[in-house]
Amino acid sequence: MFPTIDKNETFPARELAVGEFWREHDIYHKSLAAREGAPPFVFYEGPPTANGMPHPGHCLTRAIKDLFPRYKIMRGYRCERKAGWDTHGLPVEVEVCKELGIHSKEEIEAYGVEPFIHKCQQSVWRYMQEWRRLTERIGFWVDLDQAYVTYHQSYVESVWWSLKTLFDRGLLYRGHKIVWWWAQGGTALSSGEVGQGYREVADPSVYVKFPLMDDQGVDVGVSFLVWTTTPWTLPSNQFIAINPDLHYCNVFDEETKETLIIASDLVPAIESKIKRPLKIVNELDSDRLVGSRYRPPFDCYYDADSPSEWRVVAAEFVTTDSGSGIVHQAPAFGEVDYDVLVREQTKNPGKSTPKLINAVAPNGTFTEEGPDYCRGRWVKDCDKDIIRDLKSRGLLFHQEQYLHDYPFCWRAEEDPLIQYPRESWFIRTTEYKDQMLANNAKINWLPDHIKDGRFGKFLESNVDWALSRERYWGTPLPIWVCEETGKMEAVGSYEELIAKPQAAGIEVWEEAKAQSPDLPDDLRIHKPYIDSVTYESPYAKGARMRRVTEVIDCWYDSGAMPFAQWGYRGQESGAVKERFESQFPADFISEALDQTRGWFYSQLAISTLMFGKDESIESSLSPVPCPPYPHPFKNCIVLGLMLGEDGQKMSKSKRNYREPNEIFDRYGADALRWYLFANQPPWTSIRYSEDAIKDSIPEFLLRLWNVYSFFTIYANIDEFDPSVELKVDEADGSHKKENSERPAQMSTDTLSQAPSYRPIPERSELDRWILSDLNAACATVVERMDAYDNFGACQQITRFVDSLSNWYVRRSRDRFWAKDKRSTDKLDAYWTLYECLLTTTKLIAPFVPFLAERLWQDLAVALFQGETSGQSVAESVHLCDFPEGEGSVVDQALSEQMDLVRLISSLGRQARSAAELKVRQPLSKVEVILADTTHQAWLEEHAAVIAEELNVKTVEFSDEPEKYVDHEVVPNFKLLGPKLGKLMPKVKGILAKQSGSELLANVRDNGQIDLVVDGQQIALTAEEVEFRIQAKPGWTSANDKGVVVVLATEITPELLAEGWIKDLIRVVQDQRKEIGCEFTDRIKVGVVTECTELRTAIQQFLERIKQETLAVEIVFEPLVGVTPMSTKIGDASIELYLRVSS
């Protein structure tokens, strides 16, 4: 017996039970064990941060990460899934600061770095339970208990090892770089962080006069007109830049009687700004301007003897898009400005080399070196005073407001960022740009435009990775500096550190641990403890080596996970090395689009630098044999972003989405998964749509469930039990066993051992058809999934389940209702449907794992439990092999034929609907006209099916189609286009004008159509034209895809009577249900009516009514003690009495 179905049980409730089953029986690990020794399929989990609540967008990531590993493991690969957590970084610090109600670095220091770090470590796990719950509830099989954690000592040390390797290869360097600086927070922001904070603001835009001087330093009465939007950087001016490719000229301002130098192209723009004309005096030689001296507006740093500063430099980046074509350069506050300084420094080595000028302190206020009225004030607040000052000294030419996008701190939204020079650590990624590009070219990106588009473009504009962060909670940068000489060393592990000569300071950690024994040991390698560890300098006697203060960008942490997840530190041998090498590179990763510059880049960069092919690296420094490209991942699905229900970014405060937990409780994880997998390719950005999730249930889950439910109801009634069917007949002695040692997966080779299981070719067409469709669907699903196309795979599955439900089961119903429980046809039907359900169960297992498991348990496991048949069945569907589709079962012709039957039925119904002839009313005949008669003979043999579907007595395939249809001849554009070219429209016109029937006859007789177009002889073969048919008006008909169905609409008295009987049967069936009959109950029926014709008809069809309604007796009088129901059959009123027969 199959388990009976509890109709009140919900999908979510079933899922919870399945989840429990998986946990209890440890199915995930069993699925790995079953693939011991199998080829690996390597998956990397991009570590989420458990520092915030998961939302529906995370569900997509976690679902897709589950889908492919589940699929691959069923396909015979071994796919380990190690979970991971991203735990470091500014977001964690910000979270803790919020909690503590503090903001700046000063406040953190005042609070104490040590307790602050403890808080960070605790805060990391704040939403851990939610994340675990989401992960398990959505059915993401991943090893949470063996998760890698980026703050763990082994992880940090692995990162250290890689940094040491890069340092020793000269790829990790300290530089001076202009960074986006959050002055209030005292830290630089990564480009990603900066990008989040752009806002449109109005800033002052000023045009300032910089007087030109001769070589002796004497003003010549002409000024450069210089444009800037950051007046506060003017005191730190060091150069002005022009573009020698542009033209410059002297212009005379009549009003002020001044001569100014401006780019010629910009004169009109400036004239319109100041609303008065300027007189062009003469063109200037741009090249001769370069190197000329000027007087800067502030003399804070001015040194008339400097050979290179306060001179005009040439720069390509100067454009005529805005301003004056002459750009103020303050190298301290702009990246391109800084590059100019570096260039000038290179040109002027030695004593006279220009030094970086900077009148601003790290906290964003002017230093003592700035103008007196600015000192100690926030720079942006000084803009007005600086402008006033310039005006009073007659240096201001023009001033206005300028609207542009400017970055603010992404967490402290009121704080504008400034560009500011900081000492910072960099990874020399630019040196590996070409290798990264070569590597990228070999990665299979989905969608593929990421490769040369977003990601490729990003790589091409690669700049060195700014690695260091002047923060607290992160992987400490493992560089120790000699306090005496400034020489540096990288340290590769904690062990290595404390083994250094005269290492000291470890006791700081030990004391803290003694005081609070609960402190996780991993903290010993973090700030502030690690900062206190010093050792003897090998470079200067008596000097100590001290660690630099910075931590590193947490993107480096996550990008290092391919090796750091195993704690790999270049081990020459052993388990760790084996783990790493066997799990590198990844076959598959997937994250959302926002990771392009995040995890996708950090992984690729680190991997290419560490393990890429590079002849210049000594082999001892290249820790693993260079893997073949691509690495560290071969296939990457870049997921679209999920927006909220209103199309806006998902936001808690807007409440434009539902908590994942609520989705699971209402609709279930499978409904959500199916919605995510089956509705669009995964890289489409979608709106969260509750209705679409809900729709997965009737559209797919419930439809399949109903088929399953139908099957078990009748299998139980008929006592069709595969475990009994498969029971080996002892007397027979033919004790068959599966060859494999694995438990049975209930595929064809197992099922076919049952004596009642007939070979497929011997079964009815319907059975062969659905099994053909099933196997074709399997093959396509495999093909699509191997190409990482879950959407295409799901479409196949949907199509198949529709065929199964809306054609196979519907068409087979009376086979299941047949009396003889053991008839060959009935057993065939059961075996066919059973096999379809089992295979579908496996087919859907990666997509909707909960439903699949439940079906498997009920359809397979439950039957064989406690059986002594010698059969053992796979404990879980997820331990089965994925069905690949058996080619020999696929019958292409049969599929086409059945499609035609379905099309004809559909057209017939359409015609009926147009003529308002309900299906219950029998009609005498339909005529079918086919444009393509390939399958006509077959269809004629199967006319009964069509007759039944359309409730007609006969189906005829008209031999005089001209009666019903017009032929239209259309050129086959695809074939004729290249051949005819410009003649095409004319040929089309000629064909349309001629009689279709004649042309058809032409083709039949001569095999071709001869035309004369523009005096040219043209012969069209049968293939080069397409005959379309169109129903002639005047008939009740419908046509589509070369098929016309014509309905005979005359209703004879016989047909009418039969229609009544159909109506009556339906009413009786309704009433059966009304009084709560079991499916097998026999009934007694009483019909009371005035209408003699109806009574006659009932007499006439008595046996049929009895059979279909399981009635033992039908009488024309009331049944005693039964409440009748009143209804109408045709025009006749009847009283219907019905009761269960004793």
Next chain:
RNA sequence: GGGCGCAUAGCUCAGUUGGUUAGAGCGCAGCCCUGAUAAGGCUGAGGUCCCAAGUUCGAGUCUUGGUGCGCCCA
């Protein structure tokens, strides 16, 4: 300002190398079926495939230029 992507029915989305009737689901309307019943089926209405120009015998699809939106970068 630059890069990338998107724009198709009321809504959510498909649409293969360009080929002549542009599809699905939901929603809406009408009908049917119900011995699968939190069901199921059929039919209909609903489209300037964002706009413009171009390439082509032929453009939802290719090119260019706009417009709008999103993401990334400045």
